[in-house]
Amino acid sequence: MILNKIENGVKEPKITLVGAGPGDPELISLKGVKAINTADVVLYDAQVNEALLNHAPEKAIKIFVGSKSDDDSFSQDAVNKLMIDYALNFGHVVRLKSGDPFVFARGFEEVDYAESYNIQTEIIPGISSALGVPGLHKIPMTYDTLSESFWVLSGTNAAGELSPDLKVAAKSKATVVVLMGIEKIREITAIFQQEGKNRLPVAVIENGSSVNENIKIGVVDTIAELIEDHQISAPALLVFGDVVSLHPSFARIKNFYELIAMQ
Numbered sequence: 635m636i637l638n639k640i641e642n643g644v645k646e647p648k649i650t651l652v653g654a655g656p657g658d659p660e661l662i663s664l665k666g667v668k669a670i671n672t673a674d675v676v677l678y679d680a681q682v683n684e685a686l687l688n689h690a691p692e693k694a695i696k697i698f699v700g701s702k703s704d705d706d707s708f709s710q711d712a713v714n715k716l717m718i719d720y721a722l723n724f725g726h727v728v729r730l731k732s733g734d735p736f737v738f739a740r741g742f743e744e745v746d747y748a749e750s751y752n753i754q755t756e757i758i759p760g761i762s763s764a765l766g767v768p769g770l771h772k773i774p775m776t777y778d779t780l781s782e783s784f785w786v787l788s789g790t791n792a793a794g795e796l797s798p799d800l801k802v803a804a805k806s807k808a809t810v811v812v813l814m815g816i817e818k819i820r821e822i823t824a825i826f827q828q829e830g831k832n833r834l835p836v837a838v839i840e841n842g843s844s845v846n847e848n849i850k851i852g853v854v855d856t857i858a859e860l861i862e863d864h865q866i867s868a869p870a871l872l873v874f875g876d877v878v879s880l881h882p883s884f885a886r887i888k889n890f891y892e893l894i895a896m897q
Contacts, residue, residue, distance in 0.1 A: 645724070645725025647722050647727075647753045647754070650673075650728050650755070653733060653734040653762075654731060655843070656761060657763075657844035657847075658683070659686050661843060663759070670730070673690050674691075675694060675695045675720040675721075675727045677697050677728070678731075679699065679732050680700025680732075686730065690728075695724065699716065710743065714744060734759050734760040736759070737764060764871060765811075766842075766843065771839065774877050780879070781809045783809075785809070787811070787813070787815075789815020815871075816838070819872070820858050823858055835852075835874075835877075836851070836854055837872070838857060838866055851878065851881050851887065853887065
């Protein structure tokens with residue numbers, strides 16, 4: 635995998651981690667765009683909008699390193715080595731990551747690896763889908779007495795199992811955002827049901843901020859069926875909490891349960 639050294643005009647090696655935001659190419663920071671403007675190499679992930687590559691110089695090398703479960707050439711170890719190889723041989727490497735580099739994106743591991751080679755690093759935060767995408771739909775993380783705090787969790791841990799933190803989060807009144815949990819939706823909703831939160835409002839947002847975005851609103855008891863009926867798939871996030879009731883489409887759900895209670 636080690637690249638051949640090019641002529642002596644190699645720039646000082648540098649690696650910049652840039653958060654690309656949740657999908658809309660305009661949701662990247664100005665500082666992030668300026669970093670891409672100066673890139674000699676751009677290594678970008680699967681969920682990065684490729685329109686952002688237009689900000690890179692025409693001669694910049696652009697390498698897709700998105701995760702593919704059937705191709706170990708995109709393992710974290712391989713990406714780490716690519717960053718180092720390109721930085722040493724070409725100069726400024728922009729590691730373009732979807733969302734924010736430090737929110738379930740292994741940004742720390744990549745910076746730590748680069749610094750072990752004494753390569754200069756810079757971190758440019760991005761808008762995390764966990765916060766930005768619900769906000770685009772007027773779903774706040776905190777609001778008045780509905781929620782005074784929020785959790786951001788991964789649906790599964792490194793072993794592919796449900797995060798034990800979900801059980802703790804489900805006991806609280808906090809807003810709970812679950813990333814990468816769509817495939818375990820029935821197991822996740824079962825945790826909330828065990829806490830008696832069957833009618834807790836839930837939103838599922840697929841391809842957040844992208845042109846093919848899809849949002850469905852329900853409650854704990856119905857969200858799994860909504861996901862299956864509408865064939866919603868990853869990438870998608872889940873928002874559990876009373877703040878979801880602020881979404882305009884929740885009014886009809888609330889009216890439905892009020893009618894049932896009157897019968």
